[in-house]
Each structure stands twice: as structure tokens, then as C-alpha cells.
Amino acid sequence: MKVRPIFIACLLIIMLPCYSVPLQHNDQKNIPSEIMLTIGGDPTSDYSVTWRTSGEETEAVAEIIKAVPHPKFGKDATTVKGSTVTEYGQSKDRNTHKVRFSGLQPGTRYSYRVGNGKIWSEWFQFTTAKKEKDPFSFIYMGDVQTDIKSLGSRALREAYTHLGHEASFMLFVGDLVNSSSDNHWSEFFYAGGWMLGSLPSVPVAGNHEYNNTTKGKVFSDHWPHLFGMPQNPPAAEYQDRFYWFDYQGVRFVGLDSPVMNKDNKDIDSIINWLEDALKENPNQWTVVFTHYPIYSCSSGRDNKAYRDLLRPILEKYGVDMVLQGHDHTYCRGFNEANITGDVKNPPLYVVTVAGPKMYDLQSDSWGDVTGEDTQLYQHIKVENDTIFYDSYDVTGRLFDSFRLEKDENGVNRLVE
Numbered sequence: 001m002k003v004r005p006i007f008i009a010c011l012l013i014i015m016l017p018c019y020s021v022p023l024q025h026n027d028q029k030n031i032p033s034e035i036m037l038t039i040g041g042d043p044t045s046d047y048s049v050t051w052r053t054s055g056e057e058t059e060a061v062a063e064i065i066k067a068v069p070h071p072k073f074g075k076d077a078t079t080v081k082g083s084t085v086t087e088y089g090q091s092k093d094r095n096t097h098k099v100r101f102s103g104l105q106p107g108t109r110y111s112y113r114v115g116n117g118k119i120w121s122e123w124f125q126f127t128t129a130k131k132e133k134d135p136f137s138f139i140y141m142g143d144v145q146t147d148i149k150s151l152g153s154r155a156l157r158e159a160y161t162h163l164g165h166e167a168s169f170m171l172f173v174g175d176l177v178n179s180s181s182d183n184h185w186s187e188f189f190y191a192g193g194w195m196l197g198s199l200p201s202v203p204v205a206g207n208h209e210y211n212n213t214t215k216g217k218v219f220s221d222h223w224p225h226l227f228g229m230p231q232n233p234p235a236a237e238y239q240d241r242f243y244w245f246d247y248q249g250v251r252f253v254g255l256d257s258p259v260m261n262k263d264n265k266d267i268d269s270i271i272n273w274l275e276d277a278l279k280e281n282p283n284q285w286t287v288v289f290t291h292y293p294i295y296s297c298s299s300g301r302d303n304k305a306y307r308d309l310l311r312p313i314l315e316k317y318g319v320d321m322v323l324q325g326h327d328h329t330y331c332r333g334f335n336e337a338n339i340t341g342d343v344k345n346p347p348l349y350v351v352t353v354a355g356p357k358m359y360d361l362q363s364d365s366w367g368d369v370t371g372e373d374t375q376l377y378q379h380i381k382v383e384n385d386t387i388f389y390d391s392y393d394v395t396g397r398l399f400d401s402f403r404l405e406k407d408e409n410g411v412n413r414l415v416e
């Protein structure tokens with residue numbers, strides 16, 4: 001039978017939606033899209049926003065003002081100039097802009113928009129942290145990584161729908177995407193949409209934020225343009241990859257774990273930086289977040305070198321919780337059987353996964369609670385002497401829950 005070209009053309013048109021990735025990005029010239037808000041320093045006053053445009057325009061400005069209920073506030077907003085990077089990634093028509101907001105007032109709701117001074121995004125709203133110790137909560141997500149539009153999206157959206165009204169930020173422990181490519185990041189922005197411009201993100205990099213090239217592993221082209229994190233890294237090249245900040249009684253320390261190994265010439269200064277961040281810490285609680293787990297949760301993925309490097313430091317400085325990803329399973333526990341010597345407060349370790357990529361749980365897992373083949377998101381609420389932790393699956397069902405209580409001597413007690 002002879003197949004007519006017109007039939008093949010029709011078939012291709014019908015099939016095309018199955019293979020194309022619809023973009024959150026707006027290809028119309030200079031229309032802001034893919035808007036990402038991050039904590040940019042002291043969360044009481046410093047935030048960053050990035051966004052993407054197509055076209056020749058490279059002007060980057062944002063306007064910001066305390067949020068008010070009436071709609072005629074725009075003329076009173078403060079203008080903040082930003083920077084622009086062009087033509088990175090695979091696209092030749094890709095501008096990404098970054099603005100840093102500083103000097104904001106604590107505990108205050110702000111409205112902001114981004115653009116080029118003539119063409120603007122809609123107004124987004126967010127709230128700065130309070131100066132004083134005060135109850136708050138955040139969302140913690142494992143690897144989103146693959147099939148982000150199709151299946152990662154339900155983790156992001158369920159978490160936001162369930163908890164976005166209450167949480168102060170969304171913490172990602174790496175492998176947000178499978179590789180540093182325009183399409184993968186476009187899927188991420190498609191899944192997160194306007195939520196990413198409203199609820200600040202707090203991400204660290206995973207191994208999939210590195211691309212394998214003929215020159216070895218190269219860090220993501222996209223990352224430094226998409227995120228404007230606190231400016232306190234161990235060295236300038238690690239900006240947006242290692243940082244710490246204090247949020248209403250908790251010190252958060254983010255680590256770019258794939259470069260924390262003995263082959264890195266900077267490893268000593270990174271470790272010194274980490275020790276300083278943990279040593280000079282006036283907060284009641286400390287949370288470290290890292291892509292690689294200290295104790296692996298999945299078969300054949302033990303990383304002894306990373307554990308040997310980090311575990312003594314986490315134990316020495318009494319880190320309360322270590323939030324991790326990478327293993328595409330779920331484990332939670334102290335793994336006390338592995339603690340040697342006198343450790344006043346063993347860190348509580350969690351490994352979790354948000355996206356659909358799944359591995360097998362290791363048969364003799366260290367976790368007191370474990371899971372596999374389940375997409376999850378976590379809500380962590382800090383209220384004075386207690387951390388309330390809840391893990392939910394993406395249908396909204398409670399999967400794991402406990403409290404961590406700190407007594408007057410600083411010793412933690414787990415309550416299930």
C-alpha cells in the first residue's frame with residue numbers, strides 16, 4: 001500500500017504533543033517568565049529574584065513595595081536594578097536576569113514585579129522573616145529530577161496546595177533536574193509555575209547539577225543564573241552552592257556535596273567554613289542539608305568517604321537534623337548503632353524523594369522508618385523547644401511523623 005505524504009504529515013501533527021515539552025517560558029520578546037524567588041542572605045531583609053526573557057532586551061529591573069490591599073500602589077514602588085546573562089545553556093535566545101533585594105523590613109509582606117521598565121510580570125507577594133525567634137515552618141523536598149512535567153509536578157503542587165499558605169520557604173536537597181539543560185529547567189518551571197516566584201526556594205546542588213563532559217564534571221550552566229543565594233560561601237567560585245542563614249531560631253547550612261571529597265583542592269577551606277558556620281551559631285537549632293546522604297538508604301550506594309568527612313563534624317557540633325536526598329527511597333533515624341564515643345546529641349538523618357525515579361531500599365536499612373516507590377514531601381515546623389516533622393505522600397496521606405524535643409540542657413528526645 002502506498003502511504004500518502006499528507007497522511008504522514010497529519011500523523012506527525014497528532015503525535016507531536018507527546019514528544020514536545022510545553023514551556024512555562026513565554027517566547028514573546030521581553031515577557032518575563034520562569035520567575036524564581038530565593039532567600040538571598042539574611043532572610044529578615046535579603047531576597048533574590050531571577051527571571052527569563054527572549055529577545056534583544058537586556059535591561060533588568062524590579063519594583064518592590066510593602067504589600068497593601070488597594071491596587072494603586074505601583075507608582076510608589078522602589079526600583080532595583082539587576083544584572084543580565086545572555087546566551088547560556090542550549091538556547092541562543094535566552095536572557096536570565098537577577099535582582100537582589102536588600103534592606104527589607106523584617107516580618108513584612110512585600111509585593112514585587114520584574115521586567116525591563118516597560119514590560120512587566122504580574123505582582124508577586126512574599127513575607128520576610130522576623131528578627132526574633134518565632135515559630136515557623138518549611139517544606140523539604142527530595143530529588144524531583146525526572147519526568148518533572150508529568151510526575152514531579154504533583155509533588156511540588158500537592159506540597160504547595162497543602163502547605164504553601166503556612167510554610168516560609170521550600171528547601172530542595174539537590175537533583176532538582178536530571179541535567180543542566182534548557183528543557184529540564186523548563187519542565188521544572190512548568191511544574192512549579194507562579195509558586196516559584198511566591199514561596200522562596202532554598203536549594204543545594206546534587207550530582208545531576210553537574211554535567212559529564214570531555215573535561216570531566218562541569219557544574220551546571222544554569223544554576224548560578226537561576227538562584228541568588230546568601231553571599232557567604234567558602235570561596236567566590238562556590239557562590240550559590242555553599243551558604244548558611246538563620247531563620248527565627250534555626251541555622252540552616254547548605255552543602256554542595258558532590259565537590260566535598262579529598263580530590264577537591266579546596267576541601268580544607270570548605271571544611272573550615274563548615275566548622276565556622278556550626279561553631280559560631282547562636283541559634284537553638286541547627287539543620288544541615290546535603291544531597292549525598294551520610295548513611296545510604298538504597299542498595300549499593302554507600303558513600304563511606306563522604307560519611308567519614310562529615311559525620312564527626314555533624315556529631316561534634318550537635319547538628320539536630322540532616323536533610324538529604326540522592327537515594328530515591330525514604331529513611332529516617334539516628335542510626336545510633338553506628339555512633340562511637342561520647343556524642344551528646346546524635347543528628348537525626350532523613351533521606352527522601354519527591355520525583356518518580358525510584359530505587360530499591362537496602363535490605364538491612366538503618367532507618368527506623370523506611371519507604372520505597374513512594375513520592376513524598378515533608379513539612380517541618382519549628383516551635384521553640386520542639387520540631388514537628390511530618391512526611392506526606394503525594395496523595396496527601398501522612399507517611400511518617402515525629403517530634404524532636406530539646407530539653408534545658410540541649411539534649412534532644414524523639415517522640416513518635
Ligand SMILES: [Fe+2]
Pocket residue numbers: 175206207208291325326327
Ligand atoms: Fe543524586
